[in-house]
Amino acid sequence: MTASPAQTSPISWSDPARQAAFEAWLAGVAPAHGLQPASVRSASADASFRRYFRVDTAAGASLIVMDAPPAKEDCRPFVAIDRLLAAGGVNVPVIHAWDEVQGFMLLSDLGAHTFLSTLDMGELDHHPGQPNRLRYMAAIDELLRLQAVPADSLPPYDDALLQRELDLMPDWYFTQLRGQTISDADRTVFDKAFALIKAECLAQPVAFVHRDFHSRNLMVDPANPAARPGVIDFQDAVRGPLTYDLVSLLRDAYVIWDEDIQLDYAVRYWERAKKAGLPVTADFADFWRQFEWMGLQRHLKVLGIFARLGIRDGKRQYLDDIPRVWTFAHRVASRYQGLGPLAHLLERAEAAHGGTQTQVGFTF
Numbered sequence: 001m002t003a004s005p006a007q008t009s010p011i012s013w014s015d016p017a018r019q020a021a022f023e024a025w026l027a028g029v030a031p032a033h034g035l036q037p038a039s040v041r042s043a044s045a046d047a048s049f050r051r052y053f054r055v056d057t058a059a060g061a062s063l064i065v066m067d068a069p070p071a072k073e074d075c076r077p078f079v080a081i082d083r084l085l086a087a088g089g090v091n092v093p094v095i096h097a098w099d100e101v102q103g104f105m106l107l108s109d110l111g112a113h114t115f116l117s118t119l120d121m122g123e124l125d126h127h128p129g130q131p132n133r134l135r136y137m138a139a140i141d142e143l144l145r146l147q148a149v150p151a152d153s154l155p156p157y158d159d160a161l162l163q164r165e166l167d168l169m170p171d172w173y174f175t176q177l178r179g180q181t182i183s184d185a186d187r188t189v190f191d192k193a194f195a196l197i198k199a200e201c202l203a204q205p206v207a208f209v210h211r212d213f214h215s216r217n218l219m220v221d222p223a224n225p226a227a228r229p230g231v232i233d234f235q236d237a238v239r240g241p242l243t244y245d246l247v248s249l250l251r252d253a254y255v256i257w258d259e260d261i262q263l264d265y266a267v268r269y270w271e272r273a274k275k276a277g278l279p280v281t282a283d284f285a286d287f288w289r290q291f292e293w294m295g296l297q298r299h300l301k302v303l304g305i306f307a308r309l310g311i312r313d314g315k316r317q318y319l320d321d322i323p324r325v326w327t328f329a330h331r332v333a334s335r336y337q338g339l340g341p342l343a344h345l346l347e348r349a350e351a352a353h354g355g356t357q358t359q360v361g362f363t364f
Contacts, residue, residue, distance in 0.1 A: 078105075110232065146231065168308065173322075
């Protein structure tokens with residue numbers, strides 16, 4: 001891989017001691033990997049406390065350095081899942097060096113371009129051979145590899161975890177972000193809806209679940225849309241519902257396509273999953289229902305997470321993605337029996353913010 005030009009502006013550090021530790025560690029591992037420490041520049045940050053830097057090598061390539069303060073980030077799950085996925089043939093970063101005590105890691109560089117950054121938002125039909133279509137099919141194929149990895153060692157996506165995630169929505173989105181007071185009647189609506197959602201999700205076939213298999217966590221080659229994407233940010237993987245990661249990809253919090261396009265990709269995934277021996281349902285209509293209910297759980301959770309990131313953590317940019325996530329959640333809540341009252345609460349919250357949109361779509 002060709003390295004990006006080194007930036008001359010210094011990396012921002014709020015903790016001089018952390019900066020000194022980082023520079024000393026990098027200097028220590030540089031000779032073994034041909035690193036050029038003076039070339040270090042910011043690569044990205046995410047919703048956690050982790051930061052990523054890019055550093056050039058003498059061979060003209062680049063590597064990634066992760067800075068994960070141990071008091072705030074535990075890298076052991078990342079390392080364990082990385083090794084598990086690599087053994088299964090999934091395109092994940094190679095770990096070249098890891099200082100567990102200090103929280104520094106040297107990784108292979110999967111590229112500077114996210115899946116999201118290369119999508120053509122004007123390409124609305126996704127015909128065969130078009131770049132968007134090639135990228136999504138490559139991502140689906142990589143997802144199938146991931147789901148074939150044995151998941152027995154992973155924690156379960158159980159009732160308690162599903163409930164904790166769902167609770168983020170009324171706590172952070174409904175009350176703190178949208179200013180709604182939860183009455184006893186409202187609480188009953190949430191409780192009943194969440195019980196229905198959990199029951200539907202827990203009844204699904206189980207596989208390896210990345211939990212964030214979406215357009216910002218797939219690294220791609222902008223010049224080759226059919227190339228395998230690199231997979232990152234998998235440290236929270238669990239054993240859970242088979243449809244979860246497909247929902248993350250096709251109903252991404254950062255991009256929305258017409259539902260006929262989502263259906264087309266879902267059918268193609270379902271056909272490939274059957275051939276791969278994954279435990280998908282025999283009937284696509286049943287699979288689509290599972291996809292929808294799992295998506296509702298995920299999008300309610302994400303409403304809460306994005307509200308929390310904006311309010312508590314000062315990452316206000318995530319609030320800009322809430323209307324898209326709301327649309328996904330409201331569509332499904334409006335379609336299925338028993339979820340109408342939840343749809344009304346979602347409408348009430350957005351009406352207080354300035355309005356709602358009624359959406360229609362496909363059911364089976």
